[in-house]
Amino acid sequence: MKVVHVEHQGRRLVGLIDQQGQIHDASELLTGFTGTPYSDAWFARLGAMPVEVLPMIERPVRYLPCVQGVGKFIGIGLNYRDHALEAGLPLPRQPIVFGKWTSSLSGAYDPIRLPEGSMHTDWEVELGVVIGKAGHNIPQETALEHVAGYCVVNDITERRWQGLDGGQWALSKGADSFGPIGPWLVSRDEIADPNALALWLEVDGIRYQNGHTSQMIFPVAELIAYLSRFMTLKPGDVIATGTPAGVGMGHKPPVYLRPGQHVRLSVEGLGIQEHLVD
Numbered sequence: 001m002k003v004v005h006v007e008h009q010g011r012r013l014v015g016l017i018d019q020q021g022q023i024h025d026a027s028e029l030l031t032g033f034t035g036t037p038y039s040d041a042w043f044a045r046l047g048a049m050p051v052e053v054l055p056m057i058e059r060p061v062r063y064l065p066c067v068q069g070v071g072k073f074i075g076i077g078l079n080y081r082d083h084a085l086e087a088g089l090p091l092p093r094q095p096i097v098f099g100k101w102t103s104s105l106s107g108a109y110d111p112i113r114l115p116e117g118s119m120h121t122d123w124e125v126e127l128g129v130v131i132g133k134a135g136h137n138i139p140q141e142t143a144l145e146h147v148a149g150y151c152v153v154n155d156i157t158e159r160r161w162q163g164l165d166g167g168q169w170a171l172s173k174g175a176d177s178f179g180p181i182g183p184w185l186v187s188r189d190e191i192a193d194p195n196a197l198a199l200w201l202e203v204d205g206i207r208y209q210n211g212h213t214s215q216m217i218f219p220v221a222e223l224i225a226y227l228s229r230f231m232t233l234k235p236g237d238v239i240a241t242g243t244p245a246g247v248g249m250g251h252k253p254p255v256y257l258r259p260g261q262h263v264r265l266s267v268e269g270l271g272i273q274e275h276l277v278d
Contacts, residue, residue: 001043001187002271003149005068006061016051017184023061024054037069038132038148038235043187063107066151066182067130072237073100073179075155076223077169079242080215086250095218095226098169100155100240104179108271111278112156112263113177120159121257124243125201125209125265127194128153128181129220131237135228143224146233149187150194152267153240154180154201154275159249159256181238183271191269194220199244201265203257209265211244 002017003026014030015023026046035041077096078084084091114121132148155173162172173179191197195216201209218226223241227233248255257263261277 001047001190002184003046003066003187004182004184005064005066006057007064008057008061012064013057014046015057016046016054018051023057023059024051025057026051026054036235038067038130040132043148063109063183065105065107065180066185067236067238069236070102070105070238071234072231073102073105073240074227074237075100075173075240076218076242079217080211080244081217082211082215082245083243083247083250084217086245086247091217095223097227098173100179101170101174103176104174106177106180108152108180108183108273110177110180110275112180112257112275113175113278114257114259115158115175118158119256120254122157122159122248123201123203123208123257123263123265124155124157124247125199125211125267126153126155126240126243127197127199127213127220127267129194129224129239129241130185131233131239132188132235134232134234136232138225138228138233140221140225143221144188144194146224147188147220148235149185150191150267150270151181151185151238152183152265152270152273153238154263154265154273155240155243159254180273180275183273186270197268199265199267201246201263203263204261208248208255209244209246211246213241215244216242
């Protein structure tokens, strides 16, 4: 199941994507639903009718963040071997965890807004993991049962704020528009193995990142188990699981985003994001 949140003619709707890529309005299916969003019961409610019989939502629409009401937006740093090497840093012995402000969330086709004075804003295509079942001290063996689904994340980062100028990760990754997620939330049953997915990113048609989630140092199940030792993971929490090599900072000389550029990125099976840099 591919779930979207869209804005259409001033209304916010929950939609489902059919096999032809058309959006169908599933909002009425959730009328009166008092359970937990992104839980198995929530998906079951959305699956109560064949998607093809639901009313079509005519474009144009604005794709909102594919998860609404995000509680925690958790990032994982240096989780790909090739990215750690291009950054000139040793492989981490445990996951590097940071937070992204929820105010950084944006839609899959919204513009990337460069902060005033920014000259070092960078890209990071990532697999996003959305929690659907709460848990604390989750065993790794059952960790994927706590997943609602998966999405594309661009963990945008201002490198000078991050550390080139003595900065901080939370500030460098938390600016408005620095956390686009979507376009879809793809239910976990459609992704047999989250660590068997290709992912890529292009700027103005040039392919900078071309990676695979099998190269994660800490796979998805291990990340969920690890994080749940320190915090209760709750439905709607989003985990950005790290990026492969090819970020702008890793090039010689470095390459950073400029106004007017066009960014495209994707994770296999999870749709494509497209952004104009503003």
